[in-house]
Amino acid sequence: MIETGYVHRLHAGAPGKPLLLMLHGTGGDENQFFDFGRGLLPEGTVLSPRGDVSEFGAARFFRRTGEGVYDMADLSRATEKMAAYVKAVAEECQASNILGLGFSNGANILANVLIEKGIFDAAVLMHPLIPFEPETRSGLAGRRVLITAGQRDPIAPVPLTEALSEHLKNRGAEVRMVWHPGGHNIAPLEIDAVRDFFGDYGS
Numbered sequence: 276m277i278e279t280g281y282v283h284r285l286h287a288g289a290p291g292k293p294l295l296l297m298l299h300g301t302g303g304d305e306n307q308f309f310d311f312g313r314g315l316l317p318e319g320t321v322l323s324p325r326g327d328v329s330e331f332g333a334a335r336f337f338r339r340t341g342e343g344v345y346d347m348a349d350l351s352r353a354t355e356k357m358a359a360y361v362k363a364v365a366e367e368c369q370a371s372n373i374l375g376l377g378f379s380n381g382a383n384i385l386a387n388v389l390i391e392k393g394i395f396d397a398a399v400l401m402h403p404l405i406p407f408e409p410e411t412r413s414g415l416a417g418r419r420v421l422i423t424a425g426q427r428d429p430i431a432p433v434p435l436t437e438a439l440s441e442h443l444k445n446r447g448a449e450v451r452m453v454w455h456p457g458g459h460n461i462a463p464l465e466i467d468a469v470r471d472f473f474g475d476y477g478s
Contacts, residue, residue, distance in 0.1 A: 281324035298381025
């Protein structure tokens with residue numbers, strides 16, 4: 276196994292099956308979504324790293340200076356590290372597709388890797404927050420994205436969620452959005468949407 280640079284859990288699936296990356300929110304760890312990922316793709320490789328940044332003891336994937344205020348230099352560092360990590364594991368397990376799911380802070384690093392590197396075939400962004408206007412880079416045609424969010428989410432406001440969706444669409448990604456009426460919590464309808472979204476990759 277390659278040196279990944281993250282504390283992680285890994286289920287090695289069958290060669291030629293998808294790689295599914297599962298990314299926790301602030302304060303979570305590699306266990307938060309690992310078993311959920313195993314259930315989504317029983318034959319796939321499931322990889323769940325723990326964020327390598329500590330915010331008063333809470334694990335994150337990049338630094339911030341306040342709620343919704345990102346350390347952009349550290350976001351760039353984290354994006355490069357995560358992209359190299361995912362590509363190396365995908366190559367080693369001979370993955371047919373590269374899939375990702377992230378919640379909150381995990382969704383934010385996943386979104387930025389998708390925006391900067393475009394290496395994911397499909398991504399689920401649960402309550403993402405990209406509080407800046409990304410640069411327009413190469414197209415994202417052929418990528419599928421599911422965004423789930425809360426209509427009263429104080430951490431990921433509706434206008435910024437919609438702006439992220441428009442950015443991805445304008446670069447050619449196929450984007451589906453699912454809203455629930457609450458806040459920064461994960462609602463059952465989001466889980467159902469994730470299962471439906473990844474359904475085609477589980478066979």
